[in-house]
Amino acid sequence: MAPVNEAARPALKAGTRDAHERRIDRAVALIERAIAQGEEPPELGRLAEAAAFSPFHFHRVYRAMTGETTGQTVARLRLLQGLRLLASERRSVTDAALAVGYQTPQAFTRALRQSLGTAPSELRAEPERLWREIDRLAQPPQPEQGEDAPPLRVEVVSIDPFQVVALRVEGGYEAKHAGYERLFGWAGAHGLLDRLQGLYGVAVDDRRDVAEPQCRFDCMLALGEGVDPTGLPGLRLTRLGGGRYARIRHVGAFDGLEAATDALLARWLPASGERLGDALLYHDYLDDPDQVPQALLRTDVYLPLQC
Structure with a gap:
């Protein structure tokens, strides 16, 4: 049971972090595609498979690298797509809500109030604020520990x-x-x-x-x-x-x-x-x-x- 120390393998130089991020991005892309088509997001096992992680490790890696859970990503991207449709004058609130998977326009309104503290009609009346919120929701939150954190032992x-x-x-x-x-x-x-x-x-x-x-x-x-x-x-x-x-x-x-x-x-x-x-x-x-x-x-x- 006693551990035996060994030298860590040499770190891969360019692109190693990018490779991990691309694996996570494949899972995010599946979620985005499902929301854009008004479908239910893939289950955890399918997302883990796309990212080439075991389901047990996937949700931990995903949260650590994105700063949010897959469920939070779904909520954020669903709201984002709804706001993008809301920015189009050709789409009603009801159309925007149903197109991205909300069961009712009231559910869309509740999500907006909980996240942004406003209603769809109020946000549509302020185009500049609407696009600011679209830009903000397009980016995942930053993980708690950034690159400026002290080195790990x-x-x-x-x-x-x-x-x-x-x-x-x-x-x-x-x-x-x-x-x-x-x-x-x-x-x-x-x-x-x-x-x-x-x-x-x-x-x-x-x-x-x-x-x-x-x-x-x-x-x-x-x-x-x-x-x-x-x-x-x-x-x-x-x-x-x-x-x-x-x-x-x-x-x-x-x-x-x-x-x-x-x-x-x-x-x-x-x-x-x-x-x-x-x-x-x-x-x-x-x-x-x-x-x-x-x-x-x-x-x-x-x-x-x-x-």
Whole structure:
């Protein structure tokens, strides 16, 4: 289970970041085409296929590189296309709304009010403002960490496969904490705590994209081989590691882990010359939050790479 450091492969020079952006652009193009034709946007699997990413990694890479989720892109581009049609005097509000996939003109109006704080008729009466909003919506938001951010300290390591016992929970931090308490309670009742080798976790969903009550997370303990997972409903055995990983250490509260992962995916990966592997992205929790202040908590993020 111990990691072995290795030198990172030489970064590809010109065009590596552009290549990643082109892959994401292929997914965006599918969304744009569907909206322009008044159709439902492609499902996540189709978008991931177009971008040549696995569905598990795609939504993380997409958000990290664009600064928005695919759902937010759909909402933005639908509103953008609606405004473009609204700018044409030949199209009524109803025509513009239905042409880009809104079920009713009222739905278009609600989207405009929520996003821009105005109604279609008011916006059409101010052509200059209308075109300013069209120009603004044509650009995705910028990712939180730009090129001026400090350099990342990333190690490329090889990890031997290791077994963990995993328990899936749904919810926020309290649900995760309760999940680990259940795992520790089960391990203690079976005399396994002296075999504890580490605490791990896999965020199945991004809490920024999924409502907290439905956000899935796998709590994991590494207890070595030969563990019987019976005695706790939902407990299962699985494996982590088994290949090359990019590792970055986050120091601070757990709610900063998404930003650390975004930085890996948006800043380091495109310039690294590496490609994502098919394994799970996972966290290695090095400190006990009940004993270590939040500002000092250490968590290693492991991003799988192709061998």
